[in-house]
Amino acid sequence: MLGPVPYFALGCVALFAVWVAALLCAAASVNTARALGRRARALAGLREGTVAQGDGPGGALAEHRVLQLARALDAEPPALAFSDKGYRGEVFGGEVQLDGVATRLPAQADLEVWPDGAKQASAALLASDSEFDALYKDARSKGSPRDVVTRLLPGDRVYFVTSGEGEGATLTFLSATPPAPFLARRRAAHLLFAAGELAVCAALTAVALWPPLFGAISTAGGVGLLAFFLIVQPLGVAVEEASREPSRAFLRGTQRRSAPFPGGVVPGRTTTQVSNG
Amino acid sequence: MTSLPNTPKVLHEASSSVARAPAAPRLGPLKLLKNAYDLRQVGLITLYMGVLFTMYFVPAARTLPLLAFACWLSFLNTVVLHNSLHSGPFRSTTLNNAWRMVLSFGALYPASANIPSHNLVHHHFEDDGQEDWAAPGHVRFRWNLLNLLHFPNVAGPRTFAGVTRWSKLHGRADFRGQYLREQVFAFGLTAVLLAHDFWTALFFVVIPQLWGARGILRINLIQHDGCDVTSEWNHSRNFVGRAFNWVMCNNGLHTIHHNRAGLHWSLLWEWHDKEVVARIDPSLNEPSMIGYLARTYLFRFSRPAPRAVAHAEANAGGTDLAPREVRRAEIEAAGTAV
Numbered sequence: 033m034l035g036p037v038p039y040f041a042l043g044c045v046a047l048f049a050v051w052v053a054a055l056l057c058a059a060a061s062v063n064t065a066r067a068l069g070r071r072a073r074a075l076a077g078l079r080e081g082t083v084a085q086g087d088g089p090g091g092a093l094a095e096h097r098v099l100q101l102a103r104a105l106d107a108e109p110p111a112l113a114f115s116d117k118g119y120r121g122e123v124f125g126g127e128v129q130l131d132g133v134a135t136r137l138p139a140q141a142d143l144e145v146w147p148d149g150a151k152q153a154s155a156a157l158l159a160s161d162s163e164f165d166a167l168y169k170d171a172r173s174k175g176s177p178r179d180v181v182t183r184l185l186p187g188d189r190v191y192f193v194t195s196g197e198g199e200g201a202t203l204t205f206l207s208a209t210p211p212a213p214f215l216a217r218r219r220a221a222h223l224l225f226a227a228g229e230l231a232v233c234a235a236l237t238a239v240a241l242w243p244p245l246f247g248a249i250s251t252a253g254g255v256g257l258l259a260f261f262l263i264v265q266p267l268g269v270a271v272e273e274a275s276r277e278p279s280r281a282f283l284r285g286t287q288r289r290s291a292p293f294p295g296g297v298v299p300g301r302t303t304t305q306v307s308n309g
Numbered sequence: 310m311t312s313l314p315n316t317p318k319v320l321h322e323a324s325s326s327v328a329r330a331p332a333a334p335r336l337g338p339l340k341l342l343k344n345a346y347d348l349r350q351v352g353l354i355t356l357y358m359g360v361l362f363t364m365y366f367v368p369a370a371r372t373l374p375l376l377a378f379a380c381w382l383s384f385l386n387t388v389v390l391h392n393s394l395h396s397g398p399f400r401s402t403t404l405n406n407a408w409r410m411v412l413s414f415g416a417l418y419p420a421s422a423n424i425p426s427h428n429l430v431h432h433h434f435e436d437d438g439q440e441d442w443a444a445p446g447h448v449r450f451r452w453n454l455l456n457l458l459h460f461p462n463v464a465g466p467r468t469f470a471g472v473t474r475w476s477k478l479h480g481r482a483d484f485r486g487q488y489l490r491e492q493v494f495a496f497g498l499t500a501v502l503l504a505h506d507f508w509t510a511l512f513f514v515v516i517p518q519l520w521g522a523r524g525i526l527r528i529n530l531i532q533h534d535g536c537d538v539t540s541e542w543n544h545s546r547n548f549v550g551r552a553f554n555w556v557m558c559n560n561g562l563h564t565i566h567h568n569r570a571g572l573h574w575s576l577l578w579e580w581h582d583k584e585v586v587a588r589i590d591p592s593l594n595e596p597s598m599i600g601y602l603a604r605t606y607l608f609r610f611s612r613p614a615p616r617a618v619a620h621a622e623a624n625a626g627g628t629d630l631a632p633r634e635v636r637r638a639e640i641e642a643a644g645t646a647v
Binding site for chain 2 (some may be wrong): 034
């Protein structure tokens with residue numbers, strides 16, 4: 033007890049700790065995969081149509097809004113980093129063509145709306161240096177708020193779920209992107225991660241246990257297991273964050289000015305909120 | 310704007326009316342320290358480094374008791390790191406920066422990460438509207454023990470990703486420089502030890518380092534799970550054992566620490582009695598951390614449901630506590646100078 037501890041015993045403890053972490057990361061991923069599967073099943077009554085007209089701005093049926101805060105980066109040319117403060121979905125009401133039949137969707141102030149990823153990315157881009165400059169000054173101190181708005185417009189394909197039928201139907205979900213493939217891809221990513229990281233852990237364990245123990249090959253396995261332990265955790269979090277539903281997926285992002293400020297003069301302070309919507 | 314007792318003058322005053330906060334001893338030859346109580350912190354870290362390097366260099370010292378002691382000291386290293394990143398113990402900025410590098414090696418993560426992750430985000434339970442990087446909700450196993458075990462696996466990566474985003478912002482050059490120096494020192498020295506004798510360094514240096522680092526992450530779950538982080542006085546669980554708090558430099562008194570982050574740790578008992586006791590649900594003052602851990606994670610399967618605890622503060626009188634956003638702005642303005 034009071035003598036030196038055998039390295040074999042310590043190796044077993046270390047190996048146990050690595051495996052506990054690996055199994056927990058895998059279990060968390062499997063749990064998320066199961067949740068995604070439940071979500072997919074909950075969308076069983078999904079219907080697909082085309083927006084005919086909407087009661088919102090520009091004939092929009094609905095919109096998804098990311099509330100962001102722009103902060104200046106230390107960069108040249110000047111650059112802004114955006115952080116997400118929150119996400120909102122709103123249905124303005126309108127008509128959807130469903131198998132040639134016009135179906136009325138009621139307005140709803142707060143609903144889970146999945147935006148189209150490409151349209152959202154496009155809406156997030158600042159169109160000009162003047163837009164950039166308007167955000168920049170406050171971005172050096174308290175941050176400049178802006179909203180990234182993605183609308184569901186006439187002609188867009190939409191996927192939705194309602195509870196109830198006819199005039200009393202209530203919209204419970206609306207998406208501009210097919211939800212089933214998204215959920216299936218993310219579910220597969222989680223299961224692949226879980227299986228893959230356990231396989232890597234098993235392979236490295238085999239190397240670490242290569243005789244003679246604590247020899248060159250075994251030590252290489254130990255180095256690999258230490259690296260694995262440190263890397264598997266951020267990987268697990270990355271897979272988890274990538275599977276956030278599009279309604280609350282991180283948008284974030286950075287954007288650079290096309291050139292340094294003319295004469296190096298930082299634009300004047302503004303309190304105007306910039307929004308593309 | 311502020312009546313917070315976070316100026317150096319108030320920080321180091323001790324109230325004569327409170328028995329638990331005796332007046333700080335005269336500094337005497339310890340003029341390097343801002344507060345003589347910080348000698349306890351310096352002593353703990355000196356002991357920790359001594360134990361680590363003794364085990365590394367002296368084969369006869371590689372015993373189970375000493376390894377367990379090193380793990381315990383590593384956890385205390387992260388407690389001292391936490392305290393030091395709220396208020397550097399030395400009068401000299403250079404010494405405080407060097408101190409952070411030593412603490413970084415002890416914890417195997419750059420100590421300055423605490424400024425954005427703990428002082429700014431965790432103390433206010435949100436990151437510009439998003440969840441705290443170490444929010445209890447990041448783990449969701451039905452078996453509660455797994456939540457405790459898994460928590461560092463998710464809180465750690467979220468924390469370092471968040472720190473990286475924060476550090477790139479305008480005006481953070483000083484932070485980035487110090488953060489880089491801490492990484493080079495902590496990871497570099499550890500890598501040298503690993504390269505020189507991999508298994509000895511792994512077992513007798515890295516395992517203690519990771520034990521402490523993962524332990525302090527778990528504390529976030531232990532101190533906040535089931536609390537009401539939207540309330541002003543019932544967001545945290547306190548562990549109020551006297552001996553526990555002596556060793557832990559009063560880090561069991563978490564509510565007052567969150568609300569009065571600038572207070573020196575030696576004054577937390579005084580302010581806990583003065584402001585927290587009347588406003589907190591008694592269930593959030595736990596007499597024993599070991600008892601709480603056993604009750605919550607070992608002797609039950611499921612996660613306890615959150616209870617309505619915020620009502621406890623409804624009838625208590627007001628204080629001069631500034632709103633969270635004001636407190637956060639003050640910490641942000643302080644930058645790396647703590």
